Every structure is written in structure tokens, then in C-alpha cells.
Amino acid sequence: MEINSMTKIIGLLGHPVKHSFSPQIHNYLFNKYKQNNVYCCFDIAENKLEESVESIKTLDMTGCNVTIPHKVNIIKHLDEIDNNADLIGAVNTIKNDNGILRGFNTDGLGFVKSILDKGYTLENKKIIILGAGGACRSIAIELASRGVLSIDIRNRSTDKASEIVNIINNNFASKALCSTKSIDDDDLYDADILINTTPIGMESDTCPIDESIVVNNRVLVCDIVYKPHNTHLIKWANKNNLDVVYGIDMLINQAIHAFYIWSGISANEDDKNHIRDLYIKK
Structure with a gap:
């Protein structure tokens, strides 16, 4: 997939994020299903969390994933959360829907x-x-x-x-x-x-x-x-x-559901196997 002037950013907000395998998962899916997105990681301190959420709107990002330690505290900075995430009290996926930030939990x-x-x-x-x-x-x-x-x-x-x-x-x-x-x-x-x-x-x-x-x-x-x-x-x-x-199995499954939230596309078992192979060979 070629990055161009229409490419949208999807990111990971957390601390730390240097270990994350999420970019490999999502950039593979974006490329295979011809989604003009690119996935990046952002190491965000707690005192910068509100600013980072506002940046999703400012930069017109498609959405974000959220990881340790922000899954609970990020809720107060979102516009809406779905019923499941509300009951759980934690969000790991955000979708930017025309400036409305909606929180979900796929964990x-x-x-x-x-x-x-x-x-x-x-x-x-x-x-x-x-x-x-x-x-x-x-x-x-x-x-x-x-x-x-x-x-x-x-x-x-x-x-x-x-x-x-x-x-x-x-x-x-x-x-x-x-x-x-x-x-x-x-x-x-x-x-x-x-x-x-x-x-x-x-x-x-x-x-x-x-x-x-x-x-x-x-x-x-x-x-x-x-x-x-x-x-x-x-x-x-x-x-x-x-x-x-293994942890990689949960990571792949929750990521595939997040991909569906952003794109409306359901990845298949072949995608799971390919992503798992990428991880094992990494």
C-alpha cells in the first residue's frame, strides 16, 4: 500500500508501547484489504492523555487502540462508549466517527x-x-x-x-x-x-x-x-x-475485532494464521 495525501492514521496510545506488535497486525490487514490507513504507536504519559485524545480529532485520525495504563482513564475524554465498554469500565478501541469519538472494548x-x-x-x-x-x-x-x-x-x-x-x-x-x-x-x-x-x-x-x-x-x-x-x-x-x-492469540483476536470496528471488514482464519506466523518469525 502506498502512503499518499489521503492516508489516515490509526494509532496505539499507551505507556510503554515499544514492545507492541499491533503495527505489524494492522498494517498487514490495511494492506491486504486495501484500506488507506497506516498504524503507528504513541508513547503517552498520563498527564498527556487528554491532549492525545484531542489530537485524534485535530488530525482527523480514523481511530486508535488503547493499552496499559490508559484503558480506564481514557473513558472520561471520549464522547460516547458502547454498552459493553460501559459495563466493563475500560476502553481499548476508539473510532472517530466524523468528530465523535466512540469507545469500545475488544479485549x-x-x-x-x-x-x-x-x-x-x-x-x-x-x-x-x-x-x-x-x-x-x-x-x-x-x-x-x-x-x-x-x-x-x-x-x-x-x-x-x-x-x-x-x-x-x-x-x-x-x-x-x-x-x-x-x-x-x-x-x-x-x-x-x-x-x-x-x-x-x-x-x-x-x-x-x-x-x-x-x-x-x-x-x-x-x-x-x-x-x-x-x-x-x-x-x-x-x-x-x-x-x-498464549498472549499473541488474544492480541490477534482483539485486533481483528478492532479492525472490523474501523473498516466493517471481517478478517478470516487465514489472516490469523498469517499474523501468527509473522509473530513467531519476528
């Missing part, structure tokens, strides 16, 4: 698609989620809407986690709870799915759980961190012969 949908693609079902499953940020909110609420039995959120503090728990318990049949307790053998013995939604492992040689834990049941381990591909949590799961869902 939960992307994550759930990754689970279903592995052949797993969600109804009546027991879930443990590490972290209580914007990604946790979207994933937990989407899981609750799919009929999981329980959601146990573990975080360093319970303030944000309690908000998510209250949303779930007040709107869905799933039972939600939270604590600051570290994960142990008994927790994992009773769980069906373990999900890391924290950035632990993204830029540090650490694991969000005690790697000495040995698990004998068939808990599915999911890490939304996609760089590195094999995080310490994924390595721990492989060592214990557990099934895993």
Missing part, C-alpha cells in the same frame, strides 16, 4: 475467542485471574457473560478488584470474589482456568506465581503478555504439562 471478546479456539468450553468453569486492571475487567465480565461458575481475582490490593467483583455479582449469575492472597497448590487444584492479566513477565525475568508449585490437575493456563512469547508463567505451565493460551 474480553478476543480472549474468549482464544479459549474457544483451543476447544475449551466456559460454562460452569472456575476461573482465577491475576491482576485487576483494565484487561481483567474486560476479560472477567466477558467470562461472566458466558456463564462461568466463579471468578476469583487476586491482586496486590482489593480496591479495583472489588469494583469488578461488584459489577459481576450485580449483573451476572457467576459468583465473583477477590483477595490479596498469593496463588498456592490448593487454589490451582480446584481451578479450571488460570489467567494472568498483569504486565509481570513483559519486561522482567519474573513470574506472577510461585514457580515451585506443582500441579497435577488439568488447569488451563493463559497469559495475556505476548512478548516474550514464552513467559515464565507459560514455561511453568509447560513444565507441569498443562495446556496454555
Whole structure:
């Protein structure tokens, strides 16, 4: 695709963004489906967030993605948010509709698609989620809407986690709870799915759980961190012969839904496979 005077910008707002694989995903899709857009990353400090949102209108950008740590705080700077994003309380996709900035959340949908693609079902499953940020909110609420039995959120503090728990318990049949307790053998013995939604492992040689834990049941381990591909949590799961869902799978699925919001075009399984191959070879 040739960049010309009609090319529109779509960007990623976050901090940090240097690790992002989103430009490769979206520029591939723009090129294949002949969308005259270009995708760029913008490292935005919290005190510059409002200015950056105004720039979407000023520069007549098609839209943006939003990542850590702005998914929650960006809502107050938007004109409208859809019902799903409103319930979640976090936005990861913005569409500029003739100067009206509309917020959406594709994280939960992307994550759930990754689970279903592995052949797993969600109804009546027991879930443990590490972290209580914007990604946790979207994933937990989407899981609750799919009929999981329980959601146990573990975080360093319970303030944000309690908000998510209250949303779930007040709107869905799933039972939600939270604590600051570290994960142990008994927790994992009773769980069906373990999900890391924290950035632990993204830029540090650490694991969000005690790697000495040995698990004998068939808990599915999911890490939304996609760089590195094999995080310490994924390595721990492989060592214990557990099934895993990689962060890249959620990233691809949520990105494809965001692409649909901006373009109205549905990418296919071949696109997913091609993007995954690009990532693995990267």
C-alpha cells in the first residue's frame, strides 16, 4: 500500500508501547484489504492523555487502540462508549466517527475467542485471574457473560478488584470474589482456568506465581503478555504439562475485532494464521 495525501492514521496510545506488535497486525490487514490507513504507536504519559485524545480529532485520525495504563482513564475524554465498554469500565478501541469519538472494548471478546479456539468450553468453569486492571475487567465480565461458575481475582490490593467483583455479582449469575492472597497448590487444584492479566513477565525475568508449585490437575493456563512469547508463567505451565493460551492469540483476536470496528471488514482464519506466523518469525 502506498502512503499518499489521503492516508489516515490509526494509532496505539499507551505507556510503554515499544514492545507492541499491533503495527505489524494492522498494517498487514490495511494492506491486504486495501484500506488507506497506516498504524503507528504513541508513547503517552498520563498527564498527556487528554491532549492525545484531542489530537485524534485535530488530525482527523480514523481511530486508535488503547493499552496499559490508559484503558480506564481514557473513558472520561471520549464522547460516547458502547454498552459493553460501559459495563466493563475500560476502553481499548476508539473510532472517530466524523468528530465523535466512540469507545469500545475488544479485549474480553478476543480472549474468549482464544479459549474457544483451543476447544475449551466456559460454562460452569472456575476461573482465577491475576491482576485487576483494565484487561481483567474486560476479560472477567466477558467470562461472566458466558456463564462461568466463579471468578476469583487476586491482586496486590482489593480496591479495583472489588469494583469488578461488584459489577459481576450485580449483573451476572457467576459468583465473583477477590483477595490479596498469593496463588498456592490448593487454589490451582480446584481451578479450571488460570489467567494472568498483569504486565509481570513483559519486561522482567519474573513470574506472577510461585514457580515451585506443582500441579497435577488439568488447569488451563493463559497469559495475556505476548512478548516474550514464552513467559515464565507459560514455561511453568509447560513444565507441569498443562495446556496454555498464549498472549499473541488474544492480541490477534482483539485486533481483528478492532479492525472490523474501523473498516466493517471481517478478517478470516487465514489472516490469523498469517499474523501468527509473522509473530513467531519476528
